Each structure stands twice: as C-alpha cells, then as structure tokens.
Amino acid sequence: xxxxxxxxxxxxxxxxxxxxxxxxxxxxxxxxxxxxxxxxxxxxxxxxxxxxxxxxxxxxxxxxxxxxxxxxxxxxxxxxxxxxxxxxxxxxxxxxxxxxxxxxxxxxxxxxxxxxxxxxxxxxxxxxxxxxxxxxxxxxxxxxxxxxxxxxxxxxxxxxxxxxxxxxxxxxxxxxxxxxxxxxxxxxxxxxxxxxxxxxxxxxxxxxxxxxxxxxxxxxxxxx
Amino acid sequence: xxxxxxxxxxxxxxxxxxxxxxxxxxxxxxxxxxxxxxxxxxxxxxxxxxxxxxxxxxxxxxxxxxxxxxxxxxxxxxxxxxxxxxxxxxxxxxxxxxxxxxxxxxxxxxxxxxxxxxxxxxxxxxxxxxxxxxxxxxxxxxxxxxxxxxxxxxxxxxxxxxxxxxxxxxxxxxxxxxxxxxxxxxxxxxxxxxxxxxxxxxxxxxxxxxxxxxxxxxxxxxxxxxxxxxxxxxxxxxxxxxxxxxxxxxxx
Numbered sequence: 001x002x003x004x005x006x007x008x009x010x011x012x013x014x015x016x017x018x019x020x021x022x023x024x025x026x027x028x029x030x031x032x033x034x035x036x037x038x039x040x041x042x043x044x045x046x047x048x049x050x051x052x053x054x055x056x057x058x059x060x061x062x063x064x065x066x067x068x069x070x071x072x073x074x075x076x077x078x079x080x081x082x083x084x085x086x087x088x089x090x091x092x093x094x095x096x097x098x099x100x101x102x103x104x105x106x107x108x109x110x111x112x113x114x115x116x117x118x119x120x121x122x123x124x125x126x127x128x129x130x131x132x133x134x135x136x137x138x139x140x141x142x143x144x145x146x147x148x149x150x151x152x153x154x155x156x157x158x159x160x161x162x163x164x165x166x167x168x169x170x171x172x173x174x175x176x177x178x179x180x181x182x183x184x185x186x187x188x189x190x191x192x193x194x195x196x197x198x199x200x201x202x203x204x205x206x207x208x209x210x211x212x213x214x215x216x217x218x219x220x221x222x223x224x
Numbered sequence: 225x226x227x228x229x230x231x232x233x234x235x236x237x238x239x240x241x242x243x244x245x246x247x248x249x250x251x252x253x254x255x256x257x258x259x260x261x262x263x264x265x266x267x268x269x270x271x272x273x274x275x276x277x278x279x280x281x282x283x284x285x286x287x288x289x290x291x292x293x294x295x296x297x298x299x300x301x302x303x304x305x306x307x308x309x310x311x312x313x314x315x316x317x318x319x320x321x322x323x324x325x326x327x328x329x330x331x332x333x334x335x336x337x338x339x340x341x342x343x344x345x346x347x348x349x350x351x352x353x354x355x356x357x358x359x360x361x362x363x364x365x366x367x368x369x370x371x372x373x374x375x376x377x378x379x380x381x382x383x384x385x386x387x388x389x390x391x392x393x394x395x396x397x398x399x400x401x402x403x404x405x406x407x408x409x410x411x412x413x414x415x416x417x418x419x420x421x422x423x424x425x426x427x428x429x430x431x432x433x434x435x436x437x438x439x440x441x442x443x444x445x446x447x448x449x450x451x452x453x454x455x456x457x458x459x460x461x462x463x464x465x466x467x468x469x470x471x472x473x474x475x476x
Contacts, residue, residue, distance in 0.1 A: 117316035120278050121375075124310035125330040125382060126302045135333055140320045218319050218364030 011178055011188060018174030019195060025088070025160045025170055026199070029095035030153045036096060037103020037149065038138070044104060045111040046133055055104070062101035068162055070094050075166035087168035091160075099156050106148030110141035143219045150207035154200050161196075171195055226253035228290075229417050230308075230386050235274050235284030237267075244270045245281070246441040252386065252419060257412050259428040260421040261452075262438035263464060268421040269313075271438070272388045275419070276308045277301060288385065306334055309379030309387040314395050315371040317363040317378070323350060323370075324359040327378045335382065342381075349377035353407050369400030373407055380411075387411070389420035423472050425465070429453055437461045 043055040062070065075090040085093065114137050122132040164173025175192040179185045230252040237245040245267045252258060260268040273279040275286065277295045286293045288304060295301045317326050327346035331337040337345070350359050353373040363371055372392055379387060392408065393401045405427050412418065412431050422428055428435065429449035436446045437458070445452065445461045453469070456462045 115316075117312060117314055118318060120273075121310075121312065121316035121318065123278055124276055124305055124308075125378070126304075126306035126334040127330075128298070128302055131333050135329065136318055136320075140318075143320070216320055216364075217362040 006182070010182075011191065014174045014178055015171065015191065015195065018169060018171035021088075021163075021168065021170040022160055022172075022199070025091055025095065025163055025168070026157055029092050029099060029160070030156050032092070032096035033099025033156065034103055034149060034153070036100025037152075038107050038142070040100055040104035041107025041111060041141075041145075042133060042138070044108050046129065059101045059104055062098050063105075067094065067098050067159055068165055070098060071162060071166045087163070087166050090166055091163040091168045095156060095160060095163075098159075099152055102152045102155075103145075103149050106145045106152065107141060109148070110143075110145035111137060113144055114140050140219070143214050143216070146207070146211050146214065150204065150211075153207065154203055157199050157203055158196060226256075228252065229254045229256075229288065230275070230419075231287040232275060233285045233287075235271065235281045235286070237270055237274055237279060237281050243441050245274065247283070248438075248441075248443055250419075250436070250443075252417055254417055255415045256433050257418045257420065257431050259432040259435050259449075260419065260438055261423065261425065261428070261435060261464070261468070262444075265440075266438040267441040268438055269390050272310070272390045272419065272421060275388055276305050276310055278310070302334070306382050307385045309382060309384035311372070311375055311379060311387065311389040311392045313391040315363070315368070315375050317366075317371050317374055319363050322360050322362050323355060323366065323374045323377075326363075326374055327381050330378060331381050345381055346377075349381045350374070352380070352410075353377045354403070367400060368396045369403045372396065372404045376404075376407055376411075385417065387416055387418045389418060389422070391421050391423070393422065393424060423468050425453065425468055425472060437464065439464075 040055045040058060043051045044059070047055060071091065071094040074085060074094050075087060078085060078090075118136055118140070119132060122136045127136070160170065161172035163170050164176065169177070171192055175188050179188045182188070228251050230250075232248065232250040234247045234249055235245055236243070236247050248267070248271055250258070260271065262268055270279055274281040274284070277293075280295070288307060293300060293304045295304070317323075318329065321329060324343070324346050327349050328339075328342045331342040331345060332339060347356065347359065350356050353376055355370060355373055355377070358366060358370060363374075366374065376392075389408070393404050396404065401424065405424070408418070408420070409431060420428075432449050434446055435449050435452040437444050437452060437456075437460075439460060445456060445458045447456075452461060453465050456465060
C-alpha cells in the first residue's frame with residue numbers, strides 16, 4: 001500500500017516529466033539527424049574532393065568519439081570559447097550530429113547501390129548533377145536506406161538517456177534521482193526500461209508504416 | 225541539298241592504355257538513319273556515349289546544327305543533351321517513377337514546363353508508342369519491350385533533333401523486338417534523325433541510309449545497306465556480315 005502510494009505520488013509524476021523531456025529530445029534529434037545524414041551521405045558520394053574529405057572527417061570524428069565525450073564538449077567545453085548552450089540544446093546538437101554520422105553511412109551504401117544506368121539516363125535528358133541527385137538518385141536510395149536509418153533512430157531513442165549527464169534531466173535522469181532517494185533501484189529502472197521499450201516499439205511501428213507508404217513496385221522486400 | 229545536323233570530327237577515347245575510339249568522323253544529315261554495326265568492343269557504344277558526352281572524348285569536336293558543342297560549359301552541355309535523345313540497351317527507366325512520370329520528369333525539371341502541360345504531352349507521347357493504358361505502371365511491372373517504348377517516349381518528349389540508339393533491342397526476348405522496331409520505324413518515317421547501333425541487320429537494311437561498319441575503334445567501311453551486306457570491299461566486313469546474317473538475318 002505504502003509502495004503504491006509512493007509510486008503514485010512520487011514516481012509517476014517525476015517519470016512523466018522526464019518522459020516528456022525525452023520525447024522533446026528525441027523528436028528533433030531524429031529528424032535533424034536524418035537530414036544531416038542524407039546531406040553528408042550525398043557529399044560523401046557525389047561531393048567535390050574537398051567536400052568529400054570534409055564529410056569523411058566529420059563521420060570519422062563523430063562516429064569515433066564516444067557520445068558522452070561529445071556531449072561534454074558541447075556543454076562543458078564550448079563555454080571556454082564563450083559559447084554557452086542550454087543543456088537541452090547541447091543534447092539535441094550532440095545527438096543530431098552523432099546520429100547524422102551513422103545515418104550518412106546507411107545513405108552512402110544506398111546511394112552506391114543505385115545502378116549507373118539511372119544516372120546516365122538522367123544526364124542524357126539534360127539533368128544537372130543536383131537535379132539528378134535530388135530527383136532521381138535520392139528518392140530511390142532513401143527507400144533502400146530506410147531499414148538502416150530506422151535502426152539508427154531506434155538506437156537514438158535509447159542513447160537519448162545520456163542527456164542527464166549534461167544536466168538535461170530526462171527519463172533516465174529522473175529515474176536516477178528517484179532511485180537514489182528511495183534506494184528502489186530495481187523497481188524504478190524496470191519501469192524506465194518499460195518506458196523505453198514502449199517508445200522503441202511505437203517508433204518501429206511508425207517506421208514500418210513509413211516503409212509501407214514508400215513501397216513501390218520494384219522496391220519491395222521479397223520473401224523467399 | 226541535304227543539311228548536316230550533326231557533325232563529329234576525329235573523336236578519340238582512351239581507357240588507360242587501350243584506344244577505344246581512334247579518330248572517328250561522321251556527318252549526319254537531317255532525316256538520316258545511320259546504323260553502326262561491328263563486333264563487341266568495336267567502340268559503337270563508346271562512340272554513341274561520346275556523342276552526347278556521357279563519356280568525355282579525349283579528342284574531337286562535335287557540331288549540332290552548325291554550332292560547336294562546348295561541353296566544358298555545363299550550361300551548353302545540358303542544353304545540348306536535351307536535343308540529343310539517348311536510348312539504352314537496358315532501358316534505364318527511372319525505377320521509382322511510373323511510365324507517365326518517367327516521361328514527364330524531364331520536361332518539368334529540364335525544360336521547365338508546367339505540370340499539367342507536361343502531363344498532357346507525356347500522355348500523348350505514351351499514346352504514340354502504344355502505352356497509354358499502361359501509363360500508371362512502374363518499370364518493374366512492364367515487359368522489356370514496353371520499357372524500351374517508354375524510354376523512347378521519354379526521349380521524344382524532350383523534342384530531340386537527333387536520337388542515339390544503343391542496341392535498343394538486344395536485351396529483349398525475340399517476340400518483343402518487333403514492337404520496338406515498329407516504333408523506331410515510325411520515328412524514321414516521320415523524319416527523325418537517328419544513329420543506331422544494332423545487330424538486327426534485317427531491320428537495319430530495310431531502314432538505313434547508311435551502314436557503318438566499325439572495328440577496333442575505327443570506321444572500316446561505310447555505304448548503303450546493299451553495298452555493305454552484298455558487295456562489301458573489306459574482307460572483315462564480309463566476314464562479320466555473313467556471321468550476323470546467320471544469327472539475326474531475317475528478323476525485321
């Protein structure tokens with residue numbers, strides 16, 4: 001009885017608050033990350049030599065350095081050069097940039113899988129390179145990259161739990177505070193685990209719907 | 225007096241140490257249909273791709289309608305490519321667009337036409353190649369012959385002055401070749417200028433003004449179909465013609 005009261009009056013409101021903060025972190029980060037990933041992916045395949053080198057360096061850096069370190073740099077490091085970000089902005093920036101680096105790899109793979117004939121056909125009609133990329137190559141590549149990109153979005157939902165490390169108190173942060181006050185680590189973190197599972201389940205449902213919506217004859221998955 | 229519409233002078237292309245084209249020159253008059261024949265590796269495809277700069281020639285100059293094409297200027301290049309239609313052996317329809325959109329997209333993106341106008345024209349072009357009832361199908365849902373006809377409609381929608389056809393029927397089942405040939409024949413009868421690489425010499429000899437035999441990156445011999453197929457001077461031409469007559473001879 002006492003436990004139930006504790007959950008009702010303390011745990012539930014705090015975790016709800018954290019849950020909303022998590023959603024506010026995840027939604028913009030996933031969209032921004034995907035956008036960055038597509039642009040960087042395009043540059044890595046079709047960019048000029050310097051642009052390609054810059055994009056590759058970006059990916060090497062952001063995929064190679066632990067996300068916690070990246071978040072610390074955005075939040076605790078930037079003030080050294082007089083740039084002050086709020087914990088929330090620093091977290092969204094960190095997540096988007098890291099996610100973009102991973103997305104770009106899926107996008108790059110998909111771009112490379114598009115047959116050369118598609119490009120020859122576009123060029124022979126007089127398409128400019130930019131027109132060719134954005135109206136012929138990318139619409140096909142994105143369909144191929146979607147399963148991989150979805151994977152990255154699911155992963156982003158879970159690594160959003162790192163935001164509390166830079167004092168952006170989201171779901172995991174709230175849980176940690178609650179747990180250290182009550183010492184009910186197991187109970188609280190089980191609830192948190194369930195919340196993340198719910199978020200990732202909804203996300204994969206949405207991603208499947210998007211895949212279905214974008215499915216075209218010739219781009220379907222064949223069951224064998 | 226025939227008017228030259230396309231002039232190619234001394235076009236050469238080298239891949240590494242291999243000379244694929246060794247100085248090919250060609251003048252095409254309005255309404256001509258020139259057929260390129262020759263063994264694989266002769267440079268037919270490379271020549272066609274050099275003509276609209278899908279492959280950048282190492283040397284050589286090209287004139288369209290008396291104006292030299294400066295392909296290093298992107299704007300000139302894109303404008304020139306609009307006027308030179310290209311048909312590929314493996315169709316290269318845009319896989320994510322249905323037949324109608326395949327034909328429409330070039331008009332909208334490249335010619336800057338409005339959507340309704342482009343759609344109307346696309347429907348008309350598809351009707352011309354007999355595919356109006358299939359216009360909402362995607363490439364994956366079309367047969368090879370239908371795909372090739374869509375690709376011809378797509379090229380025609382750009383109002384090309386010259387069409388380059390790179391073995392348009394060699395990826396097709398024999399029973400589908402006829403439908404593509406009849407579209408090409410109609411084009412020829414309507415005065416379209418064309419350069420076509422093909423092994424279908426029955427079809428070629430019934431339509432062509434000139435047969436050009438290429439081997440090893442050069443034009444070895446050229447002349448009317450009768451000259452090349454019946455009275456070729458060069459022994460290699462005779463040998464090649466008798467071989468492909470055996471293989472493809474009677475297909476029309």
